[in-house]
Amino acid sequence: MPKLSYLKALNRALGDEMTRDESVFVLGEDMNFALTNVTAGFLDRFGPDRVVEVPLTEQGFTNFATGAALAGRRPVVEFQIPFLLLLVFEQITNQANKFLLMSGGQRSVPVTYLMPAAGWRPGWGAQHSDQPYSLFAHMGVKTVLPATPTDAYGLLTTAIRDDDPVVFFGPLASLTVREDVDYADLGPIPLGSGRVHRAGTDVTVVALGHLVHEALAVADELAAEASIEVWDPRSVYPFDWTGLAESVARTGRLVVFDDSNRSCGMGAEILATAAEEMRLTAPPRRVTRPDGAIVGAVPELDVVLQPTRAQLAEAVRAVLKSPGW
Amino acid sequence: MTAPDSVALYRMIRFIRRFEERSVDLVKSGEIVSGVHPCIGQEAVSAGACATLEPDDIVLSSHRGHGHLLAKGCDPARVMAEMAGRVTGIDKGRGGSFHPSDFSANVYNATGTVGHGSGIAAGIAWAAVKAGKSTVVMSFFGDGAVTQGALLEGFNLAGLWNLPVVYICENNGYATTLPVQTAVSGTITGRGEAFGIPSSTVDGQDAETVFAAVSEAVERARSGGGPSLLEMRTYRYHGHHTFELKTRLKYREQAEIDEWRLRDPLDIQAARVAADVRARIDDEVERELDEVVRFAVESPRPDPADATDHMYADGFRPRAGVSL
Ligand SMILES: Cc1ncc(C[n+]2csc(CCOP(=O)(O)OP(=O)(O)O)c2C)c(N)n1
Ligand SMILES: [Mg+2]
Numbered sequence: 323m324p325k326l327s328y329l330k331a332l333n334r335a336l337g338d339e340m341t342r343d344e345s346v347f348v349l350g351e352d353m354n355f356a357l358t359n360v361t362a363g364f365l366d367r368f369g370p371d372r373v374v375e376v377p378l379t380e381q382g383f384t385n386f387a388t389g390a391a392l393a394g395r396r397p398v399v400e401f402q403i404p405f406l407l408l409l410v411f412e413q414i415t416n417q418a419n420k421f422l423l424m425s426g427g428q429r430s431v432p433v434t435y436l437m438p439a440a441g442w443r444p445g446w447g448a449q450h451s452d453q454p455y456s457l458f459a460h461m462g463v464k465t466v467l468p469a470t471p472t473d474a475y476g477l478l479t480t481a482i483r484d485d486d487p488v489v490f491f492g493p494l495a496s497l498t499v500r501e502d503v504d505y506a507d508l509g510p511i512p513l514g515s516g517r518v519h520r521a522g523t524d525v526t527v528v529a530l531g532h533l534v535h536e537a538l539a540v541a542d543e544l545a546a547e548a549s550i551e552v553w554d555p556r557s558v559y560p561f562d563w564t565g566l567a568e569s570v571a572r573t574g575r576l577v578v579f580d581d582s583n584r585s586c587g588m589g590a591e592i593l594a595t596a597a598e599e600m601r602l603t604a605p606p607r608r609v610t611r612p613d614g615a616i617v618g619a620v621p622e623l624d625v626v627l628q629p630t631r632a633q634l635a636e637a638v639r640a641v642l643k644s645p646g647w
Numbered sequence: 648m649t650a651p652d653s654v655a656l657y658r659m660i661r662f663i664r665r666f667e668e669r670s671v672d673l674v675k676s677g678e679i680v681s682g683v684h685p686c687i688g689q690e691a692v693s694a695g696a697c698a699t700l701e702p703d704d705i706v707l708s709s710h711r712g713h714g715h716l717l718a719k720g721c722d723p724a725r726v727m728a729e730m731a732g733r734v735t736g737i738d739k740g741r742g743g744s745f746h747p748s749d750f751s752a753n754v755y756n757a758t759g760t761v762g763h764g765s766g767i768a769a770g771i772a773w774a775a776v777k778a779g780k781s782t783v784v785m786s787f788f789g790d791g792a793v794t795q796g797a798l799l800e801g802f803n804l805a806g807l808w809n810l811p812v813v814y815i816c817e818n819n820g821y822a823t824t825l826p827v828q829t830a831v832s833g834t835i836t837g838r839g840e841a842f843g844i845p846s847s848t849v850d851g852q853d854a855e856t857v858f859a860a861v862s863e864a865v866e867r868a869r870s871g872g873g874p875s876l877l878e879m880r881t882y883r884y885h886g887h888h889t890f891e892l893k894t895r896l897k898y899r900e901q902a903e904i905d906e907w908r909l910r911d912p913l914d915i916q917a918a919r920v921a922a923d924v925r926a927r928i929d930d931e932v933e934r935e936l937d938e939v940v941r942f943a944v945e946s947p948r949p950d951p952a953d954a955t956d957h958m959y960a961d962g963f964r965p966r967a968g969v970s971l
Binding site for chain 1: 659670736737738739740741742746747749750755758759760763764765766767768769770771773774777795796800801803804807868927956957958959960961964966967968
């Protein structure tokens, strides 16, 4: 079976959609040289009318994409750095995402915002290492965070076909993940459908993005002590609450492994919802980033502030040892 | 360039003026909860500019946009119903006075984010060009928008790609309470010129002058000559928003308002139309507006059970603990 990397899966999904649907086009900075590699080979395949090089004008080109979408196109907007999504936060959350409602259902804004290297960049410092997916979930913008090449293919395909704006986070730490795939098996994956990566009976670990792979490693390490279910929501908005409830019904215990900042992050939302609606036999835990910056520019300083395998193992043990409420 | 139709321009200015006055009445009577940003004093810009457009051309409006909508051909009754939050409104009461769109008349958007329409306009125009259409996009904004970076980013893209956008800045002298001369360094037209966009200042009180200047810009856009920026010098006689009926904000002198009243766009256009024709038009406008107001006020309000309609293309997913 061929090996597919996450990055190549993005390239393939976008290329397949551009081939299938003439209205899809991609725009971003340094497109002509496919700087991020997501669009490698596209300029030759699709030409400059559908692989649109834009100047450094994020608010301008995000609004431009809204306009093109209103006129019937399906833009995919590539961003180079996570903070750029903060620069266009208003244009996505307040303009594109509210348009269908404000127009009384007349027209939707089918734009995909593609952030192919989200999260920590070793040594790149405080301003280049954000992971702001929780912010978009908070604002009710459809947001996906696939962990594997197959899921990246499936969710990028779905994001492009979706009639609403969708933000796609591809964690930097996942871009090099490779998987054996049969290309015929690749296909769209619905939003709001979680995935059990590893079945277990003692505790549910909800892992997000690249932390899925870390959680699987911890589940292996602790296999002798505990049967850990690793569950991945894959999209943070909409969220597969039913799937999570089913997992928690099996295990009764919950740990969330989330690369968001702690306050108001996805981890907080998942714990709150589980506490309100699910039958937990012991208080849940979450492992997250602290609030504030990943201080950075020196990897040694950064790694201690990010969610680690050791923290996850410690949280899992604590939840399993807990006598209950 | 075709000659302006003086009678039609008079009718439109009169219609917008009286529509706005009626909408202020509906604000006072509580039917329009949001209040409105009346464009009274600026009607010649909407009437003159939109008279140059074809039905397929596209307008992007602003928060002070009722005039744009009416002049572009939206159904006035459904515009008023929208402002009054009725289901019969152009956006089923979801857009309101500040964020309306009406695709049946090719009014695509009126973003509440001042200055951000310019990039949206560029995107629409680009898509139209790539589809082989000769559509022109007209994007309205105020003087307050010219200090927004996003406006200039839109200008840059429109200029860079030679897109068929006509940018119309309605310089009414104030952004809420802020006089333009205390906000804007350099000039408004200089902002267009910096991006290689032909830019000029126009007397926005005279609908026929507006028509002539905009016609030239529209023709340039349609024939592949790229974007233009027109700064319309105009004035609003009412407050920024109807909240000024209650709060007295002393940011301008009565003498200034009186001076601009001497160049009322309605009077300027009225002078070009015979008195008997005017009398007939005024009467027709009143009767039509009676019907507009009746339709708006008698239309049903949305059912609160439908509050989440249109939030997402594939429907709203309810969560426990949230009403609905
Ligand atoms: C980006 C942004 N800043 C502030 C506001 C609040 N606001 C709404 S209208 C307005 C004044 C706009 O002035 P101008 O552009 O001159 O238009 P006018 O009201 O005079 O028609 C302001 C400050 C807003 N809606 N958007
Ligand atoms: Mg103004």
